[in-house]
Amino acid sequence: MDSTTLTIGPGFRLSDVDPGSTPGFTSRGSRSPKKRGKTELTARVERLAELQERLFASSTGGARDSVLLIVQGMDTAGKGGIMRHVVGAVDPQGVTITAFKKPTDEELEHDFLWRVERRVPTPGLIGVFDRSHYEDVLIGRVRSLAGEDELERRYGAIVEFERGLVERGVRVVKVMLHVGRSEQKERLGERLERADKHWKYNPGDVDERLLWDDYQAAYQVAIERTSIPEAPWHVVPADKKWFARLAVQQLLIDALESISPQWPTADFGVEREKQRLAAT
Amino acid sequence: MDSTTLTIGPGFRLSDVDPGSTPGFTSRGSRSPKKRGKTELTARVERLAELQERLFASSTGGARDSVLLIVQGMDTAGKGGIMRHVVGAVDPQGVTITAFKKPTDEELEHDFLWRVERRVPTPGLIGVFDRSHYEDVLIGRVRSLAGEDELERRYGAIVEFERGLVERGVRVVKVMLHVGRSEQKERLGERLERADKHWKYNPGDVDERLLWDDYQAAYQVAIERTSIPEAPWHVVPADKKWFARLAVQQLLIDALESISPQWPTADFGVEREKQRLAAT
Numbered sequence: 001m002d003s004t005t006l007t008i009g010p011g012f013r014l015s016d017v018d019p020g021s022t023p024g025f026t027s028r029g030s031r032s033p034k035k036r037g038k039t040e041l042t043a044r045v046e047r048l049a050e051l052q053e054r055l056f057a058s059s060t061g062g063a064r065d066s067v068l069l070i071v072q073g074m075d076t077a078g079k080g081g082i083m084r085h086v087v088g089a090v091d092p093q094g095v096t097i098t099a100f101k102k103p104t105d106e107e108l109e110h111d112f113l114w115r116v117e118r119r120v121p122t123p124g125l126i127g128v129f130d131r132s133h134y135e136d137v138l139i140g141r142v143r144s145l146a147g148e149d150e151l152e153r154r155y156g157a158i159v160e161f162e163r164g165l166v167e168r169g170v171r172v173v174k175v176m177l178h179v180g181r182s183e184q185k186e187r188l189g190e191r192l193e194r195a196d197k198h199w200k201y202n203p204g205d206v207d208e209r210l211l212w213d214d215y216q217a218a219y220q221v222a223i224e225r226t227s228i229p230e231a232p233w234h235v236v237p238a239d240k241k242w243f244a245r246l247a248v249q250q251l252l253i254d255a256l257e258s259i260s261p262q263w264p265t266a267d268f269g270v271e272r273e274k275q276r277l278a279a280t
Numbered sequence: 281m282d283s284t285t286l287t288i289g290p291g292f293r294l295s296d297v298d299p300g301s302t303p304g305f306t307s308r309g310s311r312s313p314k315k316r317g318k319t320e321l322t323a324r325v326e327r328l329a330e331l332q333e334r335l336f337a338s339s340t341g342g343a344r345d346s347v348l349l350i351v352q353g354m355d356t357a358g359k360g361g362i363m364r365h366v367v368g369a370v371d372p373q374g375v376t377i378t379a380f381k382k383p384t385d386e387e388l389e390h391d392f393l394w395r396v397e398r399r400v401p402t403p404g405l406i407g408v409f410d411r412s413h414y415e416d417v418l419i420g421r422v423r424s425l426a427g428e429d430e431l432e433r434r435y436g437a438i439v440e441f442e443r444g445l446v447e448r449g450v451r452v453v454k455v456m457l458h459v460g461r462s463e464q465k466e467r468l469g470e471r472l473e474r475a476d477k478h479w480k481y482n483p484g485d486v487d488e489r490l491l492w493d494d495y496q497a498a499y500q501v502a503i504e505r506t507s508i509p510e511a512p513w514h515v516v517p518a519d520k521k522w523f524a525r526l527a528v529q530q531l532l533i534d535a536l537e538s539i540s541p542q543w544p545t546a547d548f549g550v551e552r553e554k555q556r557l558a559a560t
Binding site: 130276 | 375
């Protein structure tokens with residue numbers, strides 16, 4: 001899996017991305033791509049786990065690096081599946097997941113970045129945002145929760161905020177899970193078919209769906225305005241769940257490899273400690 | 281795996297428990313118990329995952345239940361392995377892990393239960409404590425960080441606190457991972473042998489080890505004083521990692537089965553929503 005084709009470049013247009021495509025995944029052999037993708041996902045779990053352990057260990061030696069994975073996408077785009085199947089394969093002690101909901105009254109009293117700043121991963125950790133400050137320029141724009149001036153201010157504030165994160169050692173990995181309109185219809189339909197899926201369904205999901213084009217436009221602007229070299233956006237076609245999971249796993253591995261975390265050296269005398277232990 | 285033998289009863293003596301034993305695990309067939317235990321652990325993952333999803337789902341329908349797993353044990357007892365291999369097999373969106381360290385200055389300004397209360401799982405979640413308020417009556421006693429009167433007050437406060445938790449729907453599962461003294465020596469030794477394990481070693485671990493008997497005595501008192509019918513202690517022999525993991529997994533499954541969480545019924549008109557969706 002080569003993730004470089006997922007990174008947004010100049011002239012990016014969301015409408016050019018086919019949600020059913022699998023860019024960077026080379027098809028070969030006679031097995032189905034889905035089967036091969038799932039096998040690859042499992043095979044890479046160990047690599048991701050080792051890198052995560054190194055990241056955590058390095059922080060005990062004073063390293064300041066961390067990773068922040070931001071996952072955005074329309075309803076049913078597969079955010080939950082990323083949490084379960086990609087993030088869930090990592091040692092839970094090294095991960096903090098934050099699902100951002102409708103802001104509380106307390107949160108609304110502060111600037112929109114206030115609640116986000118509080119959930120930035122500390123050194124050694126992988127932080128994961130299920131939705132994020134980008135909702136404030138997505139639903140914020142579509143539902144006119146903020147005026148044009150305020151939206152403009154927010155794009156700038158986000159860029160400044162994320163640059164600050166990168167400067168202090170946080171690798172920011174921004175992912176939009178790009179599900180197609182008809183695939184979403186199918187997935188919402190499944191939630192209505194099965195009684196054990198009803199709890200995942202919300203009548204508001206259809207209201208949002210009716211604003212599909214507005215959301216796509218809001219994503220287009222947000223991605224354009226906030227994709228910076230230090231923290232570019234990645235658009236991941238998400239109609240094929242196996243592909244989206246593999247792609248996000250690879251993006252995490254890439255971020256960790258760019259840190260190249262090292263086991264810290266002992267800050268105690270190893271031989272002396274062996275003797276002390278032997279004497280007990 | 282039958283977990284009932286792990287529950288503390290009247291006249292319990294910690295020194296009677298063999299850390300190398302596997303109570304409740306029936307040996308049969310020709311395969312090694314370790315292999316069979318590992319297979320059983322994997323086989324039970326799905327059951328645990330389903331119960332967790334039901335618990336989470338039920339809370340969206342208004343149910344107030346949650347689970348709090350408290351894991352205590354000497355250094356190297358295997359707390360981290362429980363987090364990785366038992367808790368880590370559950371959807372990370374449904375779990376909050378808290379590792380309690382040496383209290384901060386802010387925490388010390390409050391009663392010892394203050395920081396604990398803040399981490400109690402909300403409805404639908406499984407909360408896991410890696411160490412807990414029990415440290416305040418363990419290291420608190422061994423290192424004389426609190427006087428006898430204060431320790432007495434704490435046992436009472438803990439019982440009252442946990443009764444309150446149970447009353448508001450939190451199932452409290454208390455586990456002591458009981459590692460043997462010689463097994464601990466071996467595990468600490470391994471951390472000193474391997475450069476990629478040095479970061480897990482702390483010279484303070486040997487200092488604590490020198491107080492082994494004091495800690496065992498402190499555990500004995502704490503378990504006696506705080507094992508109540510609503511929230512009994514479970515002592516899990518921990519020299520065999522595979523057994524300890526299987527036992528804690530079973531205790532979690534037991535707690536969830538006692539809740540018997542149900543899928544919530546839809547609070548919307550399913551047929552009407554199908555029509556609305558079809559029209560999009």
